[in-house]
Amino acid sequence: xxxxxxxxAIKLLPPTTDAVFRQPQxxxxxxxxxxxxxxxxxxxxxxxxxxxxxxxxxxxxxxxSQLYLGRHRGPRLAYQASNVVVSAVVGKKGKGLDxxxxxxxxxxxxxxxxxxxxxxxxxxxxxxxxxxMASGNGWVVAAWLDLRKKGTRLYGAKSEDGxxxxxxxxxxxxxPDGSIxxxxxxxxxxxxxxxxxxxxxxxxxGNRDLYLTVSRDGSKTWDLPVKLGKESWKINACPMDGGxxxxxxxxxxxxxWRRDKTIYVATTAGKESPLGEGKDAAIAAGFNEDLVAVxxxxxxxxxxxxxxxxxxRTLAPKGAYPQLIFTGRAMLAFFEEGDGIAMxxxx
Numbered sequence: 001x002x003x004x005x006x007x008x009a010i011k012l013l014p015p016t017t018d019a020v021f022r023q024p025q026x027x028x029x030x031x032x033x034x035x036x037x038x039x040x041x042x043x044x045x046x047x048x049x050x051x052x053x054x055x056x057x058x059x060x061x062x063x064x065s066q067l068y069l070g071r072h073r074g075p076r077l078a079y080q081a082s083n084v085v086v087s088a089v090v091g092k093k094g095k096g097l098d099x100x101x102x103x104x105x106x107x108x109x110x111x112x113x114x115x116x117x118x119x120x121x122x123x124x125x126x127x128x129x130x131x132x133m134a135s136g137n138g139w140v141v142a143a144w145l146d147l148r149k150k151g152t153r154l155y156g157a158k159s160e161d162g163x164x165x166x167x168x169x170x171x172x173x174x175x176p177d178g179s180i181x182x183x184x185x186x187x188x189x190x191x192x193x194x195x196x197x198x199x200x201x202x203x204x205x206g207n208r209d210l211y212l213t214v215s216r217d218g219s220k221t222w223d224l225p226v227k228l229g230k231e232s233w234k235i236n237a238c239p240m241d242g243g244x245x246x247x248x249x250x251x252x253x254x255x256x257w258r259r260d261k262t263i264y265v266a267t268t269a270g271k272e273s274p275l276g277e278g279k280d281a282a283i284a285a286g287f288n289e290d291l292v293a294v295x296x297x298x299x300x301x302x303x304x305x306x307x308x309x310x311x312x313r314t315l316a317p318k319g320a321y322p323q324l325i326f327t328g329r330a331m332l333a334f335f336e337e338g339d340g341i342a343m344x345x346x347x
Contacts, residue, residue, distance in 0.1 A: 010052060012341040014039055015060075023074030024334040024341045026325045027135075032109075033327055035334060036077040036086055037341055038069040043088055045077070045110045051330045052343050059110045061086060063102070066094025068129030071240045072185040072280075072321070076142075078135035083162030084110055085140050087119065089129040099127030101144050105163040114164075119157050121169045122148040128182065130242070132198075136190025141219070143172060143186045143198050151179035154186060154200050158219055170219050172198055173211075181208050183238035189247050194218065199228070199245045199255060207232040210243055210257045212268060229272040233259040244282040244324075248289045256283035256293045263295045275305050276312055284324040286331045292346055294322040294333050302335050304346050315344045 012035065014021050021037040021044065028034070033048040035055070044058040068074070068089040075088040084106040091098035100123060102116040119142050120126045131144035140163050146155035154172040159165060173180065184201035191197065196215045201208055202225070209232050211225040233239075243257025253268045256275070263281045266272040275281075281295040292306040294315065302319035305312050315322075315333055319342065322335035331347040 009345070010055065010343045011337070012037070012046060012055060012058065012343070014339055015058065020339045021341045022069055022336060023072070023321055024323050024336065025074065025076050026323050026332075026334055027077040027079055028325050028327045029079045030328045032079065033325070033332075034077050034079065034084065035341065036075040038067055038074040038088070041065065041067040041090075043067070043075045043086060043104075045084070045086060047109060051327050052332050052345070056110075061104055061113050063088065063090045065090035065092055068094065068099060071183070072242060073129040076131065076133040078133050078140050080135040080138070080140050080162045082107055085133070085135070085159075085163035087131065087133045087142055089126050089131060089144070091127060096127055096129075098124045099129055100124065101126040101131055101142060103142070103159070103163045103166070117164070117166065119166045120144065120146065120155070121157075125155070128152065130183065130185040132186045132188040134188040134190050136192065137194035139190060141188050141190055141196055143188050143200075145180070145182070145186065151175075152182045154180055154198070156198070156219060167219075172222055173200070173213060173225060175203055177204055179203055181238055183240045184242035186242060187245055189245065191247055191251065197245070197247055197253065199243065201239070201242050206234050206236065208235050208239060209233055209259070210255060212245065212253065212255070226268050227270070228255050228257070228268065229259065229264055229266045230270050231259065231272070241279055246283050246285045246291070248285045250289065252289070254283060254285070254291055256281040256295070261298075263293070265291065265293055276303070278303070280321050282322050282324040284326045284331060286326045286347055290347075292324060292331050294324055294335075294346070296320055296322065302333070304333060306347060308347070315346070316342060
């Protein structure tokens with residue numbers, strides 16, 4: 001059921017009282033704004049053609065398996081030409097015992113969905129359940145934490161036909177220490193010129209920091225990884241918090257992520273600036289490349305901060321796992337709130 005619209009906020013509600021919507025992910029073509037969420041073992045997709053003023057009724061995608069959901073696990077969304085592509089990690093047993101990255105495709109904007117195809121070419125290797133996906137340059141690109149060998153590596157695959165088929169898997173990065181951070185999600189952006197940007201949390205010499213690499217030849221080769229931020233976080237545990245990044249129109253890269261109890265924004269030049277205490281940050285670039293970041297504060301509120309107005313603004317008193325998207329006209333934040341998904345216009 002959908003939608004309650006008032007002033008600058010909307011709420012996406014589950015179809016039944018015993019269901020909950022979790023882990024929102026968003027994508028936009030400029031004219032189309034889409035949202036996917038997980039609910040139990042199913043995925044729901046809804047869209048808006050008016051910058052979130054109203055949304056379609058959510059359509060259910062039955063996974064017929066155990067859906068990996070929570071702590072940044074869950075479905076992802078991308079638009080490519082006339083295709084809507086949704087990806088998620090599912091398994092017959094779940095709970096880390098098995099799991100494959102599957103991609104569903106719709107050619108009628110979510111009314112119907114074709115049978116899913118498996119993205120990871122080694123069965124069960126995506127069982128950690130954490131991945132990212134994005135589209136651009138005629139491609140859909142996915143990256144995930146892979147367990148085909150001892151240790152956790154970062155693998156990827158590319159589709160050139162809107163998610164119908166996927167390339168052989170390619171290794172994006174493996175840590176010389178034997179494993180990257182085992183439980184933090186990677187993020188992917190495909191630039192308009194075809195550059196593929198991937199960010200993940202590494203594990204090197206006891207430090208768990210965010211790194212970024214770029215492929216400028218369609219995933220054949222990858223640049224040497226660049227550490228994001230000036231300092232390091234030495235921790236013998238997984239933060240389960242992979243952060244977020246954005247690439248501006250001038251190809252500048254900005255990231256937002258957590259180190260210990262603090263959210264930072266950083267560039268690939270190593271510069272970093274603290275934003276405030278919290279977790280689960282997201283970042284996006286808006287008009288004139290103004291940056292906006294959102295995160296969950298220690299008191300459970302959803303807060304935002306922009307470079308245009310350098311002040312922390314409370315979007316909601318309680319929420320979780322915020323996401324940001326700039327449609328070309330508005331900066332929108334989505335986050336878990338109660339049983340549903342809330343949306344607020346940030347700028």
